[in-house]
Amino acid sequence: MVKLNRIYTRGGDQGETSLGDGTRLEKHNVRVAAYGTVDEANATIGLARTVAGQDIEEVLDRIQNDLFDLGADLCTPQSGSKAKGALRITPAQVKRLEDEIDHLNEKLEPLTSFILPGGKSCAAYLHLARTVVRRAERFMTALAQEEPVNAAALEYINRLSDHLFVLARTVNDNGASDILWQPGKHGDADISG
Numbered sequence: 001m002v003k004l005n006r007i008y009t010r011g012g013d014q015g016e017t018s019l020g021d022g023t024r025l026e027k028h029n030v031r032v033a034a035y036g037t038v039d040e041a042n043a044t045i046g047l048a049r050t051v052a053g054q055d056i057e058e059v060l061d062r063i064q065n066d067l068f069d070l071g072a073d074l075c076t077p078q079s080g081s082k083a084k085g086a087l088r089i090t091p092a093q094v095k096r097l098e099d100e101i102d103h104l105n106e107k108l109e110p111l112t113s114f115i116l117p118g119g120k121s122c123a124a125y126l127h128l129a130r131t132v133v134r135r136a137e138r139f140m141t142a143l144a145q146e147e148p149v150n151a152a153a154l155e156y157i158n159r160l161s162d163h164l165f166v167l168a169r170t171v172n173d174n175g176a177s178d179i180l181w182q183p184g185k186h187g188d189a190d191i192s193g
Contacts, residue, residue, distance in 0.1 A: 023080060030146065034139035035074040038157075041132040042067040045164075048125035056122065056171060059100065063160065066093050070153055074140070078148040089153040097159040104166045113180040119172035126168035133161045 015028075042064050049060045069087055076086040117127030137157045143149055169175045 023077070030139055030143045031074060031077070034136060034143050035071045037132060037136035037139055038067055038071045038074065041129055041136055041160075042071075044125065044129040044132050048122050048129060051120075051122045051125065052171070053122075056167065059167065062096070063163070066156070069093070070156060073150055073153050074143075078150060088150050089156045091152050091155075094152055094155045094159055097156065097163045101159065101163050101166050104170050108166065108169050108175045111175075113182070115169070116179040116181055117168075118179045119168070119177040123168040123171040123177070126164050126171065130161050130164040130168070133157060133164060137161065 045060050045064055045067070049057050049064075052060060066089070070089050072087040073089050076082055078086075115127075117131075118124050137154075140149060140154060140157055144154060169178055172178045
């Protein structure tokens with residue numbers, strides 16, 4: 001269990017931070033950017049929870065806890081001194097997301113257009129979280145080009161953006177309140193006055 005009795009340490013004042021195994025890295029390192037963006041996604045999901053119904057709130061609670069697991073996974077390199085026994089995202093967590101996506105998607109009408117992020121407040125926040133998750137995924141795949149990254153973690157972050165998309169549609173009255181993209185809708189509009 002984590003015990004935080006002191007919030008600031010001054011350890012990062014020179015632009016470095018410590019990983020879970022004690023390794024010091026620059027704060028702009030791609031690994032730090034990856035788990036920092038996972039944290040940002042988690043905060044955005046927390047915002048969605050403030051306006052979510054109980055059924056959606058329970059789903060988001062599980063995801064937020066998973067995202068802390070993912071942050072811990074990324075914070076402890078697979079080849080580092082504390083790799084053995086480190087908390088890692090598991091295939092079961094990926095499978096749960098896939099099962100939830102399939103269950104939610106059964107109730108949705110097939111799309112005939114791309115969706116503009118919006119609709120109900122909770123859906124808009126979920127779309128925002130989805131885009132932050134995609135950014136985290138980009139950092140994670142960049143990190144995976146440099147050093148080993150847990151394969152289940154990469155699968156999880158990829159599925160999560162799909163999950164948040166389907167969940168946003170669910171919140172939007174199973175898609176009835178989705179805002180559809182209308183290609184070229186304003187392309188010839190006269191804005192002169």
